[in-house]
Amino acid sequence: MESNAFQEGLVERLSWLIWLRWLAVIGALLTVLFVRQGLKFNLPGFPLYVIILALFIYNIVFFFLLIRVKKKSLAWVNKIANSQISLDLLCLAALIHFSGGIENPFIFYFIFHMIIASILLSRRHSFLQAAFGVLLFSLVVILEYLGVFPHYCLRGFIISCQYHNPLYLGGVSFVFVSTLFIAVYLATSISNRLRQREKVLEQANEQLRAKDRIKSEYVLHVSHDIKEHLAAIQGCLEPVVAKITGELNPKQLDLIQRAVHRTGKLMFYVKALLEITRIKLSRQIKMEYFSFGATLSEAISGVTGKAQEKNITLHSVLEPSIDKIRGSKEHIQETLTNLLANSVKYTPRNGKISIVVQDKGNRILVAISDNGIGIPQIELPRIFEEFYRASNAKEVERDGTGLGLSIAKQIIEIHHGKIWVESEEGKGSTFHIELPK
Amino acid sequence: METQRKVLIIDDDPDIVEAMKVVLESKKYQVVVAKNGEEGLKQVKLAKPDLVILDVMMETSDKGFDVARQIKSDKNSKEIPIIMLTAIKEKTGLDFKNEAGDEVWLPVDDYCDKPLNPEQLILKVELFLKDK
Numbered sequence: 001m002e003s004n005a006f007q008e009g010l011v012e013r014l015s016w017l018i019w020l021r022w023l024a025v026i027g028a029l030l031t032v033l034f035v036r037q038g039l040k041f042n043l044p045g046f047p048l049y050v051i052i053l054a055l056f057i058y059n060i061v062f063f064f065l066l067i068r069v070k071k072k073s074l075a076w077v078n079k080i081a082n083s084q085i086s087l088d089l090l091c092l093a094a095l096i097h098f099s100g101g102i103e104n105p106f107i108f109y110f111i112f113h114m115i116i117a118s119i120l121l122s123r124r125h126s127f128l129q130a131a132f133g134v135l136l137f138s139l140v141v142i143l144e145y146l147g148v149f150p151h152y153c154l155r156g157f158i159i160s161c162q163y164h165n166p167l168y169l170g171g172v173s174f175v176f177v178s179t180l181f182i183a184v185y186l187a188t189s190i191s192n193r194l195r196q197r198e199k200v201l202e203q204a205n206e207q208l209r210a211k212d213r214i215k216s217e218y219v220l221h222v223s224h225d226i227k228e229h230l231a232a233i234q235g236c237l238e239p240v241v242a243k244i245t246g247e248l249n250p251k252q253l254d255l256i257q258r259a260v261h262r263t264g265k266l267m268f269y270v271k272a273l274l275e276i277t278r279i280k281l282s283r284q285i286k287m288e289y290f291s292f293g294a295t296l297s298e299a300i301s302g303v304t305g306k307a308q309e310k311n312i313t314l315h316s317v318l319e320p321s322i323d324k325i326r327g328s329k330e331h332i333q334e335t336l337t338n339l340l341a342n343s344v345k346y347t348p349r350n351g352k353i354s355i356v357v358q359d360k361g362n363r364i365l366v367a368i369s370d371n372g373i374g375i376p377q378i379e380l381p382r383i384f385e386e387f388y389r390a391s392n393a394k395e396v397e398r399d400g401t402g403l404g405l406s407i408a409k410q411i412i413e414i415h416h417g418k419i420w421v422e423s424e425e426g427k428g429s430t431f432h433i434e435l436p437k
Numbered sequence: 438m439e440t441q442r443k444v445l446i447i448d449d450d451p452d453i454v455e456a457m458k459v460v461l462e463s464k465k466y467q468v469v470v471a472k473n474g475e476e477g478l479k480q481v482k483l484a485k486p487d488l489v490i491l492d493v494m495m496e497t498s499d500k501g502f503d504v505a506r507q508i509k510s511d512k513n514s515k516e517i518p519i520i521m522l523t524a525i526k527e528k529t530g531l532d533f534k535n536e537a538g539d540e541v542w543l544p545v546d547d548y549c550d551k552p553l554n555p556e557q558l559i560l561k562v563e564l565f566l567k568d569k
Contacts, residue, residue, distance in 0.1 A: 228450070228551075235456035235552035242555045244463045 009198075010077050013120055014066055017084060020116075021059045028052050028095065035099070043152055047098045055091050081120045085129050088113055093136035100154035101144045101163055102172055107137065110176070111183050118187030130184045134177050141169055213281065220277045227270045234263050265399055272403040276386065279331075279410045287415075290329035292364065293318050296357065299336035306344045307353065314340075316355040322364055325437045327415045332435070335408045339368050339431050342404065346396055347372030347428075363417075364435050371428040375421065383421060384409045392425065441467045442566050445486035447477030447504060448522065449495045453552065457490065460555045461562065474500040478507055481514050488565050491545070493523045505545050518565040521545040522553070 032048045035041045062084060069076070092113065096104050110133050117129040143149040144163050153161040162168040237260050239245055241253070248256065279285070300314060307314050343353045347370045358365040375383055375390045382388045387402040394400075412419040416436055423429035444466050448454050451472070458468045469484045471477035474495045481489065489508065493501035501521060508514045547561060 231551040232450055232452035232456070234554075235453045238552070238554050239456055239459045239463075242460075244460055244555060 007072065007074050007077060010074075010081065010120065011066070011072055014062075014077065014081060014084070017081075017116060017120070018059055018063050018066065021055065021084075021088070025052060025056050025059065028055070032099075039156065041154060041156060043099050043154075048095065051091055051094045051098070055088075058087055078121070078125075082125060082129070085113055085117050085120070086132060088116075089129065089133045089136055093133075093140055096137075097140045097144070097149060098152055100157070101151055102141050102169060103154050103158050103162055107172075107176060108179070110137065110180055114180050114183045115187045118184055119191050123188040123192065126184045126188050127181070130180045133180055137176060138173070141173060145169065216277050216280050219273065220281065223270050223273045223277065227267070227274060230263060230267050230270060234260070234267060237263065269401045269403075272401045272407065276403055276407045276410060279407065279414065285328045285331060285414055287326055287328060289324040289326050290332075292322055292325045292332075292357070295329055295333045296336060296355065296366075299333050299340055300355070302337045303340045303344050306341070310344065310347070310349045310351070312344060312347055312349070312351045312353060314353050314355070316357075318355075318357045319359040321359045322357060325364060325435060327435065328411075331411045332415070335411045335433070336366075336368075338404050338408050339433075343368060343370040343372060343429070343431075346370070346393060360434075362437050364437060366433040366435070367430055368433075369428060369430040374425040374427050374429050375423040376425045377423075380421065380423060384419070441465065442488070443467045443469060443484060443486045444488050444490060444562060445469045445471065445477065445480050445484060446490045447471045447474065447480070447495075447501075448490070448492035449473055450492070453492075456552070457558060460558050464559055464562075466562065474504045477504055481508055481511075481517070486517060488562060489517055489519045490562075491519050491521050492551075493521065518546040520547045520549060520561055520565070522549055522551050 029049075029052050032043070032045070032052065036043055036045055062080065065080065089110070092106075092109060096107055099106070113133065114126070114130055117126040121129065140149070141163070144151045151161065151163045153163075155161075237256060240248070241256050241260050296316065296318065300316060304314065340353070340355070347353060351371050353368070353370045356367045356369075358367075373392050373396065376392065379388075379390045383390060384405050386406040388406075389400055389402040409419050412433055412435070418434045419431065421429060421431050444461055446454050446457055446468060448457075448470075449472050454470050454472070458470065461468050469480055469486060471480045477489075477491070480486070491501050491504060493499065495501060497503075501523070505519050505521065508517060508519060546565065549557070549561065553561070
């Protein structure tokens with residue numbers, strides 16, 4: 001689990017490195033152009049452009065490697081990270097050699113590679129990369145000094161060439177080498193600490209999830225037991241109310257009807273609680289392809305009766321390109337019914353409810369709007385919380401479970417979708433659902 | 438004279454059983470009761486009911502499914518309709534040993550969530566017994 005999260009982070013950072021390299025390619029190209037054409041420095045164009053081209057080409061290779069390879073083992077990711085940084089160092093050393101060697105102030109750009117290595121690699125590998133950087137730098141400096149490699153002087157930038165001045169070479173090399181190692185030391189210290197903290201947080205999260213599971217199992221257990229007893233109570237009361245056991249006097253009938261009514265409400269509540277707990281515990285439901293249009297129609301017909309009672313018009317528009325989507329038909333229908341029933345409940349007589357479903361390529365967007373009582377602005381962020389009921393909703397209906405929207409949210413999230421609401425008190429609400437196809 | 442239809446209720450909750458018994462007897466059904474799955478299987482053979490109303494959680498949390506399978510796999514009893522007392526959602530929600538939704542695995546004729554109100558109970562029972 002931890003190493004997975006760590007690995008995912010590493011892959012993400014590798015992509016980031018590739019992105020940075022595109023910038024480096026552009027930066028290097030512009031710098032060389034400016035220095036050669038603008039400042040008229042006598043630098044060899046051909047090798048410089050070839051190096052930049054090489055940088056460009058291997059970045060493309062890494063870009064596709066990262067996309068194509070689906071199964072990325074930690075060792076593979078590490079190898080890729082190490083090779084990228086080594087190649088970058090090589091390129092930088094080559095660029096430096098062809099543009100002034102030790103006299104080129106860009107030698108300090110080696111620091112960036114050290115910081116990147118410290119973020120991506122282990123401490124040991126970061127120091128090894130630093131050593132490789134120092135080796136490349138020393139090779140350039142020594143071979144130019146010995147005359148094995150030609151030296152390209154940045155005349156105009158410096159007064160006289162320094163590549164054979166031992167004191168200058170010694171001084172710059174000392175600062176350069178110490179800077180590199182100190183940079184790696186500092187950066188790895190920070191990134192190690194961050195990694196440790198990340199690990200601790202991940203563990204804490206895991207513990208929280210485990211605790212939440214235990215709590216949910218407890219709730220499931222308790223509500224299941226309550227439901228069993230409630231079912232028996234309802235089962236015994238109903239034949240009496242239905243007068244199967246004989247006639248009742250009006251007072252008896254009234255009291256028993258009240259008891260049946262309250263038991264029914266409690267049953268509804270316990271069932272909602274059971275359902276949300278089950279969904280939370282399962283995190284997985286049976287997915288299949290089903291017709292979204294047909295499901296929406298069923299959901300609409302489920303609330304049509306109630307809407308007609310209040311003379312509310314229901315209007316739905318479904319883009320014809322929307323056909324089947326993948327998910328749990330039963331749960332999606334329940335969510336739509338739930339939202340529509342809410343709209344009907346909280347919209348006054350003669351109101352309007354509209355359902356618009358748009359095709360967004362690999363996703364669909366559902367918007368259920370009404371011109372009902374709306375939700376107070378301050379309460380909007382809490383509306384999907386379990387047991388939360390908006391203050392004005394309580395005025396319309398005293399007993400609600402406060403679970404309907406949180407069940408809807410759980411269902412949509414299991415489908416890897418999103419649900420959100422826009423609302424203005426007194427004007428109406430729009431619930432949006434985004435679902436993958 | 439029309440023979441009295443026989444309904445077997447297999448459920449370990451005596452209160453639920455009593456309530457259903459009162460309702461069914463008011464419609465002149467003969468009611469036989471078994472208070473667990475094993476006893477239920479014996480009663481299927483002995484009493485030869487026209488219909489079985491079957492609870493799920495009895496001796497074990499999925500005993501009802503076992504009982505249903507056994508009734509349906511016996512050639513003497515496989516024609517007897519079974520109404521299972523569980524919500525269809527619970528079928529998938531609870532941690533049963535097998536994957537739900539399989540007709541072979543769950544050979545029942547109808548599901549009902551507990552409690553069944555009197556009208557629904559009578560309606561369902563009549564639906565299964567009217568052709569017999």
